[in-house]
Amino acid sequence: MDDPVYGPDEIDDLARRAQGGDRDALEVLLGAVRPRALNVCRGVLPHLADAEDACQEALINISRKIDTWNGRGRFTTWMHVVCVNSARSTYRKLKNQAVAADPTEVGPLESPDPRTTSVIAGTRLDLLEAMETIERDHPQLVEPLLLRDVYGLPYDEIARLVDAPLGTVKAQIHHGRKMTRPLLSAERTTD
Known part of the structure; x- marks a missing residue:
């Protein structure tokens, strides 16, 4: 059943x-x-x-x-x-x-699976590494950014979840994206 x-x-x-x-x-x-x-x-x-x-x-x-x-x-x-x-x-x-x-x-490394590739980053692990780096100095940016760019939640829902004004959430996400881009491109260019 x-x-x-x-x-x-x-x-x-x-x-x-x-x-x-x-x-x-x-x-x-x-x-x-x-x-x-x-x-x-x-x-x-x-x-x-x-x-x-x-x-x-x-x-x-x-x-x-x-x-x-x-x-x-x-x-x-x-x-x-x-x-x-x-x-x-x-x-x-x-x-x-x-x-x-x-x-x-540690055994041989696995080839990346295209089904585990993030829309934002080369892989989810790249994104997680970037989030870890950002969180050290700007912890307030990580949760809104993940909720918006990885899970696609609408801005107003994120604002309710993190208990912050909508404008603040939008600014946090924008700032988080600006900080994330160079971290992801640096990872990808070293491959």
Whole structure:
């Protein structure tokens, strides 16, 4: 038997009930949003196993932080941000493990898969590296930029998510794009 499909209003209702302490609603909610959470994580991490790890972290974070959803926008939009942040956190962990690993234990490098190529960058990993660099000095730019240019959320929705005026969000995205371009072109010209 197929799992039931829940619409946006039903998801929001489950989230409100879960915020109120209904553990059954929380379990149903997590099951209902898991496929979407995995897709968001796969948008950042091209390898399925890595995306699944990030998705698991995202679901744990959703269950722990559900009280921070303010109900002004859709629950799935709020969840999207939690998933992006979990995927970025997983990426950082993987990067740190790779740096610490013995280079002689690493096998041959895989050829890039065109299905994992970002519209913005040569690869998603190029974009993640650029975001890591920008975040050091300008952390406020990264989330709006990823939500707009990777996930295509509209400006007004991003403004609600990050709780900032629309003009500020547009300026952050514009500034983030200006800072990202040279980082991506520098990566691509060294190949």
